[in-house]
Amino acid sequence: MLAKRIIAALDIKEGRVVKGIKFQNIRDAGDPIELAKRYEEEGIDEIVFLDITASYEKRQILLDLVKRIAEEIYVPFTVGGGIKSVEEIREIIKSGADKVFLNTAAVDNPKLVSEAAKVVGSANLVIAIDAKWNGKFWEVYTHGGRKARGIDAIEWAKEVECLGAGEILLTSMDTDGTQEGFDIPLTKAIVEAVDIPVIASGGAGSPEHFYDAFEIGASAALAASIFHYGKYTVRELKEYLARRGVNVRLE
Amino acid sequence: MIAIVDLGIGNLANVRKALGGIITSDPYEIERADKIVLPGVGNFGAVMKRLEPLKGTILDAINEGKPFLGICLGMQLLFECSEESEGKGLEVFKGNVVKFKGVRVPHIGWNQVFPAKECPLFDGIKNGSYFYFVHSYYVNPQDKEVIAAVTDYESKGKKVVFPSAVCKDNVFGVQFHPEKSSKNGLRLLENFRRL
Numbered sequence A: 001m002l003a004k005r006i007i008a009a010l011d012i013k014e015g016r017v018v019k020g021i022k023f024q025n026i027r028d029a030g031d032p033i034e035l036a037k038r039y040e041e042e043g044i045d046e047i048v049f050l051d052i053t054a055s056y057e058k059r060q061i062l063l064d065l066v067k068r069i070a071e072e073i074y075v076p077f078t079v080g081g082g083i084k085s086v087e088e089i090r091e092i093i094k095s096g097a098d099k100v101f102l103n104t105a106a107v108d109n110p111k112l113v114s115e116a117a118k119v120v121g122s123a124n125l126v127i128a129i130d131a132k133w134n135g136k137f138w139e140v141y142t143h144g145g146r147k148a149r150g151i152d153a154i155e156w157a158k159e160v161e162c163l164g165a166g167e168i169l170l171t172s173m174d175t176d177g178t179q180e181g182f183d184i185p186l187t188k189a190i191v192e193a194v195d196i197p198v199i200a201s202g203g204a205g206s207p208e209h210f211y212d213a214f215e216i217g218a219s220a221a222l223a224a225s226i227f228h229y230g231k232y233t234v235r236e237l238k239e240y241l242a243r244r245g246v247n248v249r250l251e
Numbered sequence B: 001m002i003a004i005v006d007l008g009i010g011n012l013a014n015v016r017k018a019l020g021g022i023i024t025s026d027p028y029e030i031e032r033a034d035k036i037v038l039p040g041v042g043n044f045g046a047v048m049k050r051l052e053p054l055k056g057t058i059l060d061a062i063n064e065g066k067p068f069l070g071i072c073l074g075m076q077l078l079f080e081c082s083e084e085s086e087g088k089g090l091e092v093f094k095g096n097v098v099k100f101k102g103v104r105v106p107h108i109g110w111n112q113v114f115p116a117k118e119c120p121l122f123d124g125i126k127n128g129s130y131f132y133f134v135h136s137y138y139v140n141p142q143d144k145e146v147i148a149a150v151t152d153y154e155s156k157g158k159k160v161v162f163p164s165a166v167c168k169d170n171v172f173g174v175q176f177h178p179e180k181s182s183k184n185g186l187r188l189l190e191n192f193r194r195l
Helices: A032-042 A056-072 A086-094 A104-108 A111-120 A153-163 A184-193 A207-215 A234-243 B013-019 B027-032 B044-063 B182-193
Strands: A005-013 A046-051 A077-080 A099-102 A125-133 A138-142 A147-152 A167-172 A198-201 A220-223 B002-005 B022-024 B035-038 B068-071 B095-099 B107-115 B129-135 B137-141 B147-155 B158-168 B171-174
Touching: A005 A032, A005 A198, A005 A234, A032 A046, A032 A056, A032 A234, A046 A056, A056 A077, A056 A086, A056 B013, A077 A125, A086 A099, A086 A111, A099 A104, A099 A111, A104 A111, A104 A138, A111 A125, A111 A153, A125 A153, A125 A184, A138 A153, A147 A153, A153 A167, A153 A184, A167 A184, A184 A198, A184 A207, A207 A220, A207 A234, B002 B013, B002 B027, B002 B044, B013 B022, B013 B182, B022 B027, B027 B044, B035 B044, B035 B182, B044 B068, B107 B158, B129 B182, B137 B158
Parallel strands: A005 A046, A005 A220, A046 A077, A077 A099, A099 A125, A125 A167, A167 A198, A198 A220, B002 B022, B002 B035, B035 B068, B068 B171
Antiparallel strands: A125 A138, A138 A147, B095 B137, B107 B129, B107 B147, B147 B158, B158 B171
16 A cells, blocks of 8 residues: 655755754754755655755756765655746756656746646656635745735646646645644645645644644645654654554655 | 666666666676666657667576566566557566556555565565555566566555566566665665675
């Protein structure tokens, strides 16, 4: 049976991890490779690298990093952040990333989703959706959560599925950073609207939160700070989930 | 020395790191190698076309008894043909490659592998261990004896059980990606390296 996946996210700027990470026994907490290796050792199923480098000129740093990750890491990894063209997607995949994700550029230009799916295959294409409840519906935000787009996230999820997205990385801006749990109503609504896997993101603070997300049909759950600050190790989380009957990869 | 056959698709650096050896598309280097790994992603017909100039060298090596490991599409290419596209494979094994039906494709993620017979690739790897898969097609060997392991994929209320590894004498194939399967994958690659 397919395992439910636990995904760790790392924010990268100019080739370095930006959020302070409080691991013990890490020589260089800014080195993405060292952190990724640590997560792999603990049993992470996948790693997402979000590149927040603003300038396009520094893109080569990201490509070099992707090559290094591909050489050193033995679990699948996804790269995204500011990707605007099929050429960039092709380059990132060629450098060794397993998947890429699109966010703002997909909303600006939905055709990019179908073009990208044709070039790299749906299996390698993730669409990230940032959503926030506006009192009437869950509204899509872009530009790192700064710009409301007036689009219903459920409709957008269905559309990207039709366009060839292989997976949806769904972040709730209402729960993100709260550590009070994933946005279950939003996640449930998207899971029920599409056939492709949905990754729940935003709000993880305890192992129960992951259980709740899997219960309503999320295929994977993503977190950053819960792991970065050593609150729980990936192994502890998976042992908890296994005890509660969730199918996870425990070695 | 292990030759990792490079068909210009994807990054094979971590396969080389795990196995040692060289990444090459030079038939002379492949001829000199004592083991061959054929990784592969992409379309059956298109990749077979790229492989055409190396076909003779690879088949000679297999016939000489050199250990051969096909990964993902590299495993499918060991068979005669595929529903994915026209053209013949390496035809080392009889049978074809078929598309998943009634379940969501691609089959992607960590799934369990259950050995179906003794196979040195799985030495020290627990029954039901997880490996990482990304594929829409799977092999359908005519001779079921070559099946080394099976995996079941369940989605949309339907279940397909498919061969996730094959082995016969010196020829091995795995549908999953050992180079993306963390410790179990490394163990499997190490088992191949030590053959």
